Amino acid sequence: MSAGGTKRGTGARLRPVRLPLVWLIRSVLACVAVTVLARLLGGGTVTPLPQLAVFLPYAALAAVVAVLGALILRTWPGALAGAVLLAVSVLLLVPRFVPDPELVAEGGRPAGDRLRVMTANVLEGGADPKKFVATVRQEAPDLLAVEELTPEAVRRLDAAGLARAFPHRVLRPESGVRGMGLYSRLPLRDAGLLAEPSTFPMPWAVVKLPAGPVRVQAVHTYPPLPLAEGRWSDDLAALARQSRATSGRQVMLGDFNATLDHGPFREVLGAGLADVHDVLGSGIVRTWPSGLPLAHLDHVLIGANLGGSGKEDAKRGGITAAAVHQRSIPGSDHLAVVADLRVH
Secondary structure, eight states: OOHHHHHHHHHHHHHHHHHHHHHHHHHHHHHHHHHHHHHHTTSOSSTTHHHHHTTHHHHHHHHHHHHHHHHHHTOHHHHHHHHHHHHHHHHHHGGGGSOOTTTBSOSSOOOOEEEEEEEEEOTTTTSOHHHHHHHHHHHOOSEEEEESOOHHHHHHHHHTTHHHHOOEEEEEOOTTTTOEEEEESSOEEEEEEOSSOOSSOOEEEEEEETTEEEEEEEEEOOOOOTTOHHHHHHHHHHHHHHHHHOBEEEEEEEEOSOOTTOHHHHHHHTTTEEEHHHHTTOOSOOOBSSSSOOBOOEEEEEEEESSSOHHHHHHTTTEEEEEEEEEOOTTOSSOEEEEEEEEO
16 A cells, blocks of 8 residues: 555544544643643632642643644644643743752752751641651651641640650640641750731741751641632741741741742742752652642742842752652641751
């Protein structure tokens, strides 16, 4: 059979399904376009922008499939539109795969004091206390932030051995999702709750290391639910204000209910902080929900407010990142995040 005959045969086989496939590709591209637009608009504070922006990494994958399908079907406008959307998505995502040499602990920097921190959401106190404490012991953090900490969870965790491992603490347990706690192996020089107005009480403490003091802020913001996006963005704005008001080294860690694709979260980073996953070039990170993670809601941020802005302050702030990983917590809907830091 000639080449022309082969092409005609292929076209004949595709013809009955071509139109439905073309419409499927158009539908996929429309979804990708809406998601990319939500991200370009800042992943802002009006539904559905915050909810859609979370799916940017998946929109990029969908764009790849749509472009390939359009090329196979020779739908050139679709292929071109998909290529443009893919290019925009890649430009937004590629920086997450590139480590920041000025904030990574290696590369000729002084060794610094080691500081390991961990954040875990215990789902209204429902995480298995014995397994949780066993995980914490394995990870051996110096500081532990616990979100959704209930009074009963405090008792059960202490009975399982958390009190012996962390003799210093700032606790504000409450029923439901509101409670929080900050546990420390190291003595606390100062401690309290976030002074800025916020939905949930957010404990903080200052630990003194040989290299100097570090302010550690535990975080749990309200989620960006429809009709409640203002509470979410207000909580993140409060954290940005706190960062600007804090001079010297600082760490923020917890459940931010936000990703790098949300404008209000990027404003927090712009207040002199850097995301440890981003610093280390970890790529597409997912911490929620724990069974099939889709979104990166749990973060460890490092930096300082030194009169500059964003990463420039973080780079001069005396804290660098050495490693970061996630851990499953039985009974929780979030993965825990553990970060190894160096304080210079």
